Amino acid sequence: MRILISAAGAMALAALLVPQAAAQTITPALSTTMQRVCAAQTTTTNVFDASGTLPTAPSVVGGTRSFYATRNGEGYSFVQGASQPTGDIELRANVGPTGEVSWAEISGPGAAPIAAAMAPAEFSAMAQTLARDIPERLMVSRTFRPGEQLYPAGLGEQIIGDLTRSFGLPFPVTGNVDVPYIGETTSADGSRVWVWEGRMAMSGSGLVQGRVTLGLNATFLMRVEHDVATALVRMTTMDGTVIVTANGQRTLETRTIDGFTCQISPQ
Amino acid sequence: MKRFIAIAALALAACAQPAPPAEHGYGADPQLPEPQTSPLPTINVARAVGWPDGAGPVAPEGFVVTRFAEGLAHPRWIYTLPNGDVLIAESSTLPSRGGGLQGWIANMMQRRGGALAASANRITLLRDSNRDGQIGEGERFVFAENLNQPIGMALVGEYFYVGNTDAVVRFPYTEGATRLQGAGEVVLQLPHHEGDNGHWTRNIIANEAGAKIYVAVGSVTNIADQGMEIEEGRAAIWEMNPDGSEARIFASGLRNPVGMGWSGGDANALWVAVNERDMLGDNLVPDYITSVQDGGFYGWPYYYWGNHRDERVEIPPNVRLREPLTPDFALGAHTASLGLYFYHFDGFPEHYWNGAFIGQHGSWNRSEAVGYKVAFVPFSNGRPSGDAEDFLTGFLNAEGEAQGRPVGVAMDQTGALLVADDVGDIIWRVAYPEPPAPN
Numbered sequence: 251m252r253i254l255i256s257a258a259g260a261m262a263l264a265a266l267l268v269p270q271a272a273a274q275t276i277t278p279a280l281s282t283t284m285q286r287v288c289a290a291q292t293t294t295t296n297v298f299d300a301s302g303t304l305p306t307a308p309s310v311v312g313g314t315r316s317f318y319a320t321r322n323g324e325g326y327s328f329v330q331g332a333s334q335p336t337g338d339i340e341l342r343a344n345v346g347p348t349g350e351v352s353w354a355e356i357s358g359p360g361a362a363p364i365a366a367a368m369a370p371a372e373f374s375a376m377a378q379t380l381a382r383d384i385p386e387r388l389m390v391s392r393t394f395r396p397g398e399q400l401y402p403a404g405l406g407e408q409i410i411g412d413l414t415r416s417f418g419l420p421f422p423v424t425g426n427v428d429v430p431y432i433g434e435t436t437s438a439d440g441s442r443v444w445v446w447e448g449r450m451a452m453s454g455s456g457l458v459q460g461r462v463t464l465g466l467n468a469t470f471l472m473r474v475e476h477d478v479a480t481a482l483v484r485m486t487t488m489d490g491t492v493i494v495t496a497n498g499q500r501t502l503e504t505r506t507i508d509g510f511t512c513q514i515s516p517q
Numbered sequence: 518m519k520r521f522i523a524i525a526a527l528a529l530a531a532c533a534q535p536a537p538p539a540e541h542g543y544g545a546d547p548q549l550p551e552p553q554t555s556p557l558p559t560i561n562v563a564r565a566v567g568w569p570d571g572a573g574p575v576a577p578e579g580f581v582v583t584r585f586a587e588g589l590a591h592p593r594w595i596y597t598l599p600n601g602d603v604l605i606a607e608s609s610t611l612p613s614r615g616g617g618l619q620g621w622i623a624n625m626m627q628r629r630g631g632a633l634a635a636s637a638n639r640i641t642l643l644r645d646s647n648r649d650g651q652i653g654e655g656e657r658f659v660f661a662e663n664l665n666q667p668i669g670m671a672l673v674g675e676y677f678y679v680g681n682t683d684a685v686v687r688f689p690y691t692e693g694a695t696r697l698q699g700a701g702e703v704v705l706q707l708p709h710h711e712g713d714n715g716h717w718t719r720n721i722i723a724n725e726a727g728a729k730i731y732v733a734v735g736s737v738t739n740i741a742d743q744g745m746e747i748e749e750g751r752a753a754i755w756e757m758n759p760d761g762s763e764a765r766i767f768a769s770g771l772r773n774p775v776g777m778g779w780s781g782g783d784a785n786a787l788w789v790a791v792n793e794r795d796m797l798g799d800n801l802v803p804d805y806i807t808s809v810q811d812g813g814f815y816g817w818p819y820y821y822w823g824n825h826r827d828e829r830v831e832i833p834p835n836v837r838l839r840e841p842l843t844p845d846f847a848l849g850a851h852t853a854s855l856g857l858y859f860y861h862f863d864g865f866p867e868h869y870w871n872g873a874f875i876g877q878h879g880s881w882n883r884s885e886a887v888g889y890k891v892a893f894v895p896f897s898n899g900r901p902s903g904d905a906e907d908f909l910t911g912f913l914n915a916e917g918e919a920q921g922r923p924v925g926v927a928m929d930q931t932g933a934l935l936v937a938d939d940v941g942d943i944i945w946r947v948a949y950p951e952p953p954a955p956n
Binding site: 292294307309380383401406409410413427450452468470472488490492504506508 | 518519520521524564916
């Protein structure tokens with residue numbers, strides 16, 4: 251029922267946005283000659299901290315993100331880069347004509363400590379999962395009508411499960427992803443973009459070291475815009491809260507706004 | 518999606534306990550409040566941001582702080598050769614594998630604090646040929662590489678010794694050499710726990726005659742959390758002959774012994790800086806420096822600060838423990854007192870002669886940050902003779918972020934103090950210029 255309601259809501263919003271174009275089915279065609287370079291920023295504010303100490307100002311971390319795809323047989327080779335204070339990370343992947351990931355690898359100085367913390371097989375599996383989560387991969391061999399989900403059935407939940415295991419969260423976490431296609435609109439710089447917007451949530455709890463039940467609840471609103479001409483991401487934002495509890499008592503609540511805006515240029 | 522999960526994971530790692538009153542345990546008779554145990558560790562590590570251009574730590578009036586060398590890879594430890602060459606061990610903490618919640622949190626926090634990185638596994642030689650107090654073009658050399666998390670360095674006779682995390686190795690050395698030759702000879706294999714080696718630094722020091730070498734080996738875990746079997750030979754200072762023979766445990770019950778030095782004076786003795794246990798509250802257990810007695814047992818993991826019982830650790834019925842020794846001088850809980858250097862020189866004002874400089878890397882298991890400075894303890898005749906003082910501060914900025922974290926301390930050929938900063942990737946030089954000549 252919740253999905254039906256969400257889809258209906260999305261349809262209504264899409265109608266408000268662009269009544270003409272929204273009714274159409276879209277078929278993104280990923281460019282293999284253009285690339286995106288994005289300025290990223292994450293702002294985190296402690297809303298509540300059981301220690302009683304709150305930071306005087308939000309923490310702001312900047313960086314850049316990039317992506318380009320090239321032809322590789324019938325499929326694609328993807329290169330996704332991230333520059334951030336903890337070091338550069340590059341994710342390379344080969345993707346088949348229907349979007350399946352056949353190979354993925356993470357490298358770069360920022361990845362070295364993560365690799366050192368994992369068994370090689372775990373690290374390789376994480377690369378595969380991250381490759382499945384590249385936004386442009388979700389465009390390959392897909393069509394969307396308003397209300398249809400960005401993540402194919404079950405994929406979002408599966409990625410949440412896989413990644414939380416990779417990140418080493420000490421208890422199982424379940425997720426829910428509801429990010430439907432809204433419609434087409436015009437971005438601030440005048441380019442035509444397709445819009446997906448919705449909600450992502452995850453929660454979990456578990457007895458840790460036999461002594462405390464630790465809980466995690468996170469809810470975020472997500473919006474992503476893909477360029478109509480290239481299917482590359484133009485802009486994405488996430489805005490939400492994370493609440494950590496210990497034995498049912500709220501221990502920490504943070505609000506995080508994370509996003510990046512991109513310039514598209516020839517490769 | 519990965520950003521979403523990373524944000525949630527970081528929030529989980531940042532959960533903290535309420536702050537108890539801030540009272541510090543320093544000196545020969547520190548305040549020891551009642552233990553405060555909790556299933557969740559208090560976590561507050563200063564986020565590593567590095568130094569803005571032109572900024573630096575602050576020393577007492579009259580001292581001048583400059584950048585001796587920059588652009589190193591996690592410089593942790595410093596050793597000055599007799600010819601004045603300065604050696605820097607570039608080495609860093611590796612992420613632990615496994616370790617449950619605490620290991621996971623430790624990894625997250627160490628990443629945040631800038632302590633976690635691929636280890637350079639290298640020793641760099643800095644030769645200040647023109648004695649201008651700054652390493653310039655052509656004054657930097659790779660002295661040794663392909664090591665394994667090296668920290669300890671000591672020249673004993675014609676050999677240069679390196680304390681890798683898993684072994685002490687030695688190389689032939691000739692005066693003036695800018696690079697060691699060969700792969701090195703293993704003279705003593707050290708206890709090593711694959712996957713998560715815990716306290717990994719292995720400092721080394723020789724006695725004055727060069728007849729004995731001492732090796733500091735930290736514990737795997739906080740309080741033998743995984744049992745005592747994997748702690749065999751750890752939390753101890755080993756003694757050996759220069760060829761590795763007659764290796765034995767010289768002193769034990771020292772959770773994470775790191776900095777070592779000889780105090781000099783009438784009561785000359787080996788002293789060690791010890792990083793004490795976590796998760797007993799903000800003000801327990803104080804780190805300390807202490808003289809080390811041959812055969813001495815300092816309590817870990819069963820006791821702290823003498824015979825204060827740590828009730829979290831069960832004493833097996835078939836184990837009979839010796840009476841634990843009380844350390845000499847407390848340096849505050851969670852300060853991560855790692856570096857230790859006795860200033861047996863007269864280049865600073867007399868107050869500092871023969872005193873101990875301590876590099877305090879800074880806290881993670883305390884609601885308000887402590888450490889993140891170089892402390893000084895005055896000594897007289899080889900014993901502490903006054904209160905601990907701040908010597909080099911300003912490593913935290915106004916927002917509480919870590920611009921740098923001091924670790925190893927040593928003296929250069931001119932008598933200036935050198936401080937390794939493994940977040941700023943800088944070697945700081947603290948000099949006391951000659952007083953102006955009288956008119």
